[in-house]
Each structure stands twice: as C-alpha cells, then as structure tokens.
Amino acid sequence: MEARVRAAPGIDPGQRAEGVRFAAWLFVLQRASAAVLALCVLVHLATIIYAVRHGLSAQAIVTRLHASAAWPAFYAVFVVAVSVHAPIGLRAVVGEWLRLRGPLVDAVLALVAAGLLVGGLYTVLSLGF
Amino acid sequence: MPTPPDTPTFPVRIWRGGADGAFRRYDVPRRASQTVLDVVTHVQRHVDPSLAYRYACRVGMCGSCAMTVNGRARWTCRTHVDAVAGNGGLEIAPLSHLPIVRDLVVDMEPFFDKWASAKGQFVPTATRYDDFAKVEPGSAARRAIDATIECIGCAVCYASCDVVGWKEDYLGPAALNRAFTLVNDVRDGAGIARVRAIAKDGGCESCHTHQSCTQRCPKHLSPSGSIAALKRVVARAVVKGEL
Numbered sequence: 001m002e003a004r005v006r007a008a009p010g011i012d013p014g015q016r017a018e019g020v021r022f023a024a025w026l027f028v029l030q031r032a033s034a035a036v037l038a039l040c041v042l043v044h045l046a047t048i049i050y051a052v053r054h055g056l057s058a059q060a061i062v063t064r065l066h067a068s069a070a071w072p073a074f075y076a077v078f079v080v081a082v083s084v085h086a087p088i089g090l091r092a093v094v095g096e097w098l099r100l101r102g103p104l105v106d107a108v109l110a111l112v113a114a115g116l117l118v119g120g121l122y123t124v125l126s127l128g129f
Numbered sequence: 130m131p132t133p134p135d136t137p138t139f140p141v142r143i144w145r146g147g148a149d150g151a152f153r154r155y156d157v158p159r160r161a162s163q164t165v166l167d168v169v170t171h172v173q174r175h176v177d178p179s180l181a182y183r184y185a186c187r188v189g190m191c192g193s194c195a196m197t198v199n200g201r202a203r204w205t206c207r208t209h210v211d212a213v214a215g216n217g218g219l220e221i222a223p224l225s226h227l228p229i230v231r232d233l234v235v236d237m238e239p240f241f242d243k244w245a246s247a248k249g250q251f252v253p254t255a256t257r258y259d260d261f262a263k264v265e266p267g268s269a270a271r272r273a274i275d276a277t278i279e280c281i282g283c284a285v286c287y288a289s290c291d292v293v294g295w296k297e298d299y300l301g302p303a304a305l306n307r308a309f310t311l312v313n314d315v316r317d318g319a320g321i322a323r324v325r326a327i328a329k330d331g332g333c334e335s336c337h338t339h340q341s342c343t344q345r346c347p348k349h350l351s352p353s354g355s356i357a358a359l360k361r362v363v364a365r366a367v368v369k370g371e372l
Contacts, residue, residue, distance in 0.1 A: 031364070
C-alpha cells in the first residue's frame with residue numbers, strides 16, 4: 001500500500017523550481033555579501049579610528065578620497081554588498097516578525113535594494129571624484 | 130503505593146484545557162528519585178483522573194512523554210524533579226508550537242507532516258532481488274549518518290526552536306536532521322528532489338543557528354549541525370545549477 005503523504009499547512013509540496021532557486025540564491029547572496037561586509041566593516045572601522053586619532057578634518061578626508069581611485073572603488077564594493085545584504089535580511093525580519101511575505105513584499109524590498117544602491121553609489125561618486 | 134500522611138508536598142502547576150486553558154495548581158507528595166512523569170501520573174491517578182497526558186516506555190526510548198517543564202521542553206520520564214524544581218515548584222505545560230489537543234497532549238500531525246514535506250522517507254534504489262548494499266562504515270557519509278540517525282522524533286527540538294514559532298512553514302530541526310541523514314545514505318534515490326524539498330522558502334536557509342535544538346536534544350544530537358551541512362549542500366547545488 002502506498003504510504004500516505006500529506007503536506008503541513010502552509011507548505012506547498014510542489015513549490016515551483018523557480019521559487020526554490022530564488023530562495024537558495026537569496027541564501028547564497030546573503031552569505032557571500034556577509035563575507036564581503038565582514039572585511040569592508042573592518043577596513044571602514046580602522047579608517048574611522050585612524051581619522052579620529054590623527055585629527056583629520058572633513059576636508060582632509062575628502063582630499064584623500066580624491067587622491068586614489070582605490071577608496072571610491074572600495075566604498076563602491078561596500079555599497080553593493082550592503083544593497084544585497086540588507087534587503088535579504090529585512091525580508092527575513094518582516095517575514096518572521098510581521099508575518100509579511102509574498103511578491104509584494106519582495107517588490108518593496110527590491111526597491112529598498114535599488115534605493116540603497118543608487119543612493120550609496122551617488123554618495124561614493126560625489127565624494128570620490 | 131499509598132502516601133504516608135507526613136510526606137511533604139510541593140506545588141505543581143499543570144496546564145488544563147485547550148489553547149485557551151489555564152494552569153491549575155496541585156500539591157504533590159515529594160519522593161526520592163521522583164521524575165516529572167511520576168508527578169503527572171500521581172495527579173492523574175490520585176487527584177484528577179481527567180488529566181490527559183501521553184507516555185509509553187518510561188525509559189527514554191519512545192519520546193512520547195515530552196512536555197514543557199518550567200519553560201523548557203524535556204522528556205518527563207528522564208527528568209528528575211530534583212534537577213528542575215530546586216526549592217520551588219514545577220510548571221508543566223504541553224509542548225510549544227504544536228496544537229493542544231487537551232491538557233498536556235499535543236497534536237503531532239504538523240510535526241510529522243513536515244518530515245514528509247522534507248522528504249524524510251527513504252527512497253529505495255534496489256529491489257529484493259539485489260544483493261545487500263555495501264556501505265563502508267568508516268566513510269565520511271556513513272559517519273555523518275552516525276551523528277544524526279538516533280533521532281526518535283520526540284519534538285523537543287521542534288518545541289525549542291524560535292524559528293518554528295516565527296515561521297509557520299519552517300520545516301524544523303527534526304525534519305531537516307532526518308533529511309540530512311538520507312542525503313548521506315548512499316542507498317537512497319531521492320537525490321536532487323530532496324535537496325529541492327529542503328531548499329524552498331521555509332527550508333534549511335531559514336535556520337538562524339540559535340542552537341536551542343542542539344542544546345535541548347535529549348539524545349545529544351546536533352540538528353543545527355545537520356542544518357548547517359544542508360545549507361552547504363543547497364548552496365553548492367544552486368551555484369552548480371542543479372536545483
């Protein structure tokens with residue numbers, strides 16, 4: 001006799017392959033961006049501590065940012081990592097704490113990602129060049 | 130066994146009713162080497178026969194007597210009152226995250242449905258006419274199974290998991306631990322179908338690695354270790370385009 005298999009409430013046993021891949025890719029991107037951010041935050045903190053200890057003014061900091069393309073490039077990477085990482089984390093938070101899930105939530109969070117990316121890169125370009 | 134009249138008692142609060150029930154206080158004789166299951170049994174046999182609870186083996190083999198004791202999910206048969214009551218009393222409630230049938234009995238259906246949803250069934254690849262499978266005992270996959278196979282489905286991990294409480298469709302530690310056991314079984318034929326089942330929204334990626342499951346598992350298994358390994362399986366599969 002064939003075993004009786006049923007799905008738990010709220011679970012779709014035939015969840016579409018695209019949905020599965022989407023969830024898996026979000027997980028991979030979340031972890032990969034976290035790895036990038038771990039390095040970026042350390043460098044950023046070290047930079048802040050250096051600037052404070054050496055009494056650098058805002059003008060001096062901006063001058064140094066202009067001096068090398070490495071700084072804008074570094075902060076551009078930082079911004080991209082944040083734009084990937086934060087919305088995926090927010091997706092988990094609003095899903096678990098506010099019980100809000102679905103395409104509409106994903107669309108709003110995509111806008112959040114776009115806002116972080118555009119705003120962040122605009123700031124980097126403004127300060128770096 | 131009759132209770133001598135001078136036996137000291139201690140207060141025990143036991144959940145009565147369904148989801149909208151309440152705790153009721155009982156004064157239970159304190160005995161040496163008394164387990165929490167002994168306490169519940171005393172109340173049912175000597176104070177209020179209408180108390181509903183579930184147990185079978187009484188020796189930590191079946192996993193059916195799990196309840197919430199002083200805020201933590203435990204096997205009541207293997208929990209001494211001395212270990213949890215201290216100088217105070219006991220508060221005994223049904224397991225969290227599962228529908229209450231009555232008093233201390235919960236409906237385990239969602240728990241086992243999630244095992245099915247995680248494809249927790251063995252999928253054979255051989256017939257009765259084939260020879261026995263030869264599994265190298267020292268292989269990495271077989272050793273990984275050693276660390277997971279002893280789960281008896283008591284749902285202590287499920288009741289202890291925060292994410293299960295937050296996300297209704299999260300498969301939970303036991304179902305994912307079972308899936309990882311089968312992922313490592315060289316005889317099993319579910320393959321990528323099982324990886325898809327545990328990679329969906331509500332699958333292994335939802336685990337926050339709080340490790341309450343691992344801390345409270347009465348069998349000292351590590352469901353959070355199994356889930357971490359499943360996350361690596363899923364990540365590899367999606368990056369390779371196999372999902």
